[in-house]
Amino acid sequence: MLEVEMKFPAADFGALRRRLDAWGARRDATRQEADHYYNAPDRDFARTDEALRLRRTGPANFVTYKGPKRDAQTKTRTEIEVALAEGDAAAADFGRLLVSLGYRPVAVVRKSRDVYHLERDGFALAVCLDEVEGVGRFAELEILAPEERLAEARTVVQRLAGELGLSGSERRSYLEMLLNSR
Amino acid sequence: MLEVEMKFPAADFGALRRRLDAWGARRDATRQEADHYYNAPDRDFARTDEALRLRRTGPANFVTYKGPKRDAQTKTRTEIEVALAEGDAAAADFGRLLVSLGYRPVAVVRKSRDVYHLERDGFALAVCLDEVEGVGRFAELEILAPEERLAEARTVVQRLAGELGLSGSERRSYLEMLLNSR
Numbered sequence: 001m002l003e004v005e006m007k008f009p010a011a012d013f014g015a016l017r018r019r020l021d022a023w024g025a026r027r028d029a030t031r032q033e034a035d036h037y038y039n040a041p042d043r044d045f046a047r048t049d050e051a052l053r054l055r056r057t058g059p060a061n062f063v064t065y066k067g068p069k070r071d072a073q074t075k076t077r078t079e080i081e082v083a084l085a086e087g088d089a090a091a092a093d094f095g096r097l098l099v100s101l102g103y104r105p106v107a108v109v110r111k112s113r114d115v116y117h118l119e120r121d122g123f124a125l126a127v128c129l130d131e132v133e134g135v136g137r138f139a140e141l142e143i144l145a146p147e148e149r150l151a152e153a154r155t156v157v158q159r160l161a162g163e164l165g166l167s168g169s170e171r172r173s174y175l176e177m178l179l180n181s182r
Numbered sequence: 183m184l185e186v187e188m189k190f191p192a193a194d195f196g197a198l199r200r201r202l203d204a205w206g207a208r209r210d211a212t213r214q215e216a217d218h219y220y221n222a223p224d225r226d227f228a229r230t231d232e233a234l235r236l237r238r239t240g241p242a243n244f245v246t247y248k249g250p251k252r253d254a255q256t257k258t259r260t261e262i263e264v265a266l267a268e269g270d271a272a273a274a275d276f277g278r279l280l281v282s283l284g285y286r287p288v289a290v291v292r293k294s295r296d297v298y299h300l301e302r303d304g305f306a307l308a309v310c311l312d313e314v315e316g317v318g319r320f321a322e323l324e325i326l327a328p329e330e331r332l333a334e335a336r337t338v339v340q341r342l343a344g345e346l347g348l349s350g351s352e353r354r355s356y357l358e359m360l361l362n363s364r
Binding site for chain 1: 222245249260264266
């Protein structure tokens with residue numbers, strides 16, 4: 001699957017929440033996410049535009065690989081995510097495994113995330129309202145789409161952004177913004 | 183934790199089973215294991231004496247890193263293992279994630295494994311009777327020991343081998359033996 005994603009600065013979550021509620025979007029419980037990013041021993045992910053991340057949210061742990069972005073406007077990229085065993089020990093062990101392989105911890109992006117789910121044109125969309133430590137407030141729109149529906153998915157995401165009054169899309173990742181701010 | 187391990191050719195599982203049964207060793211249900219080995223993009227694990235493995239046994243999936251062996255007689259090495267989500271999809275996704283990072287599939291070692299558990303001198307020991315496709319029958323003795331009990335653990339494993347009438351320890355891994363046999 002490909003991840004089609006757009007991100008926008010969003011100082012005013014209130015207006016977005018009212019719109020999403022009016023559409024009947026389903027809201028998950030607020031999540032605290034800690035994303036531990038690693039860089040590779042054989043190449044620099046900042047240059048190759050890839051990412052390797054261990055996400056911790058509550059007891060759950062996920063490892064995620066993100067491939068290079070494939071177009072400029074929407075952040076379309078390969079995303080592969082696998083759940084690990086839950087808990088602190090599994091996360092610590094997986095971190096040690098990565099370090100043993102030569103991966104180096106880069107930074108930890110911590111955020112509070114509210115996810116709203118809605119459907120558009122047969123796509124399941126997620127709108128994430130993110131408050132990112134040291135970075136700011138952003139709204140992220142996401143679709144996971146199969147290759148053959150990619151163009152369509154991009155159109156849907158861009159139209160949704162317009163309907164939510166979002167503009168000035170931010171192409172950098174939270175990790176890049178965090179590193180730039182230091 | 184460190185893994186202290188010795189492996190011996192064992193044509194006659196019958197005699198070993200009788201001895202283990204007489205000691206009251208607890209036997210697990212027979213497992214079919216498929217160990218998918220990968221090599222690294224930045225170094226050759228065959229030279230560095232490391233291993234990265236995705237083990238599939240029933241629905242369970244594990245990723246394991248093994249560090250270089252630290253002594254010649256017992257195969258003492260760092261071992262880090264993390265459980266992944268269960269099932270075919272998670273295993274396939276994790277394999278794709280490794281390939282995206284630049285890891286290359288080397289070979290799959292398939293074996294039928296009977297594990298017996300026993301205690302000696304406060305250590306939990308495992309005796310594995312392994313029938314390895316394309317390689318043969320082996321008995322593997324294993325202790326996971328903390329660094330500070332390493333010397334003691336080695337002595338216990340060597341004594342157990344003697345009591346089981348095992349000799350001619352095999353230092354190569356199943357992967358090395360499988361690749362040598364090709």
